[in-house]
Amino acid sequence: MTLADATLVPAADRRWLTPSRAAGLVLLSLLAAFALIGPLLVLVDPTEQDFAASLAPPGADYLLGADHYGRSMLARLAYGARLSFGMALLTVATAAVPGILFGLFAAWRGGWLERVLELISTVLLALPGLLLVLILLAFAPGTFGPLYLGLALTLWIEFYRVTKATAAGVLKQPHIEAARLLGFGTPYLLRSLVLPEIRPILTTLAAFAMSTAIIAISTLSAISVGLRPPTPELGAMIVELLPYYAEAPLHVLMPGILIFLLVLGLQLATRNESL
């Protein structure tokens, strides 16, 4: 099945809310609620230390226990989830908006801008994305700036290429030609006729890009070139707690489970049924 076949099937012919999508959306909204409302409800500072409660098990005082410095795990997980969600959303938005706009423009007009964009994306794709992010991280290790820039620089290309390919297919359709002959303007055509056709594939792409960003940020923090402690970043938390695995195995696993659920939710919510 080519890209055009997948996108040009009328939306009504496909049942949109499959069980796996429903499960994914429920999971995502629960996690989003935890990330958004959690930091407001848990009034504890995620960096506040209480050595009397070091590695406290989940219980009355600390709902999910406390880490080796006696910091509330619940607060740290809530702030960590917010950080992961927020950074991934920001990165993906920065990648998606120019990617889609450039893609539409290249499909519509082509010309020198398309050639320049092709050149830039070829240059950026020559290296695996993580290597680019790592080199940029050498400029300022432990900060979000290079991480954000590097991820956005690699992720926009996919949006650009898919938008361009899909939009070019849609623009060749007779109904677009007809609408153009009837005198509808370019912005109207792109907004009302092209964008609805390419929206499903862009949603999938955005979810995929968000998973990539979440995994990349936590992975780089875990190998201590991304964000650093005491920032409550989920990957950094795992590595920070790892030496205490023998005493508190659950504490080590909790941030990992949270990352897992985040990515799982994103995957399920945009999965195309093929079984």
Added chain:
Amino acid sequence: MSRMILARLLQAGLVVLVVGVLCFVLVRALPGDPAMRIAAGRYGPDANITEAAELVRRELGLNQPVLVQLGASLGQLAKLDLGRSLVTGLPITKELRIQLGATLWLSGATLVLSLVLGPPLGLFAGLSRGGWVDRASLGGAIILRSLPPFVLGLLLILFFAMLLGLFPPAGYGTWRDLALPALTLALSLAAVSSRVTRDAVSAVARTPYIAFARLKGLPEPVVMRRHILRNAAIPVVSYLALQAIYLIEGVVVVETLFGIPGIGHALVHAVIARDVPMVQGTALAMGLLFVVVAAGVDLTCHWLDPRPKRI
């Protein structure tokens, strides 16, 4: 064919250019005067440091226009002169030669393991579409793809090393040390390649030419070998080119996690120590390794499907 090789050569050139330019900017962006820093590194911080720095500046041409310097440093790269590590003082090429072995062993073991795990599972799943193998491998693939490689690696360490005591949790030397890191990466790769294989096989198995092959009385093994496998292999192998990216990225992470003294491990530590020549050398080596793997995939694709590509 020759166009394909030309495209990969061009990509290799781009890798050198991107890494070279970024690292050139990186040296200039670090705080302080580069000539002063190099002089302090060579002669130690003594009273004559300003004169020494002046000498270094003239010797290395740091007083020339930036573009001339950039040209000179790219020229050095083209001659494979990577300089010396700021941390160990050894020539980068020497360090890379030692590290390359570890990285190649890990990548090779990973590729083999992922090819043993992924495509055969996908083949079974695709032949019995909707059966329990298909469902189970789908579930497994979704779970594995939701786990970041370092979390998966940790889980494998906890299970196989701590609980069962089968393999050492970290280290490098014997094949037993390589087992867990290779498995970590191979599982992530197989999660995707098994699904790609499954889709390809089930699509090929339902084509009219397979029905015809059966109808004309070809024995099932021949149908399988000559028609299903070869046709289904085309999308699977071209997908491997995409997997080369995951492989290289994964090698960096997994080497760091398991303490394997390879190029990825060195790259991460060079970033932490801001050892720019080392960052440049290791990033270059990983980037070129990526190009080599991708070129290998291209050649395999060409062998499987010699029809000329329309690009």
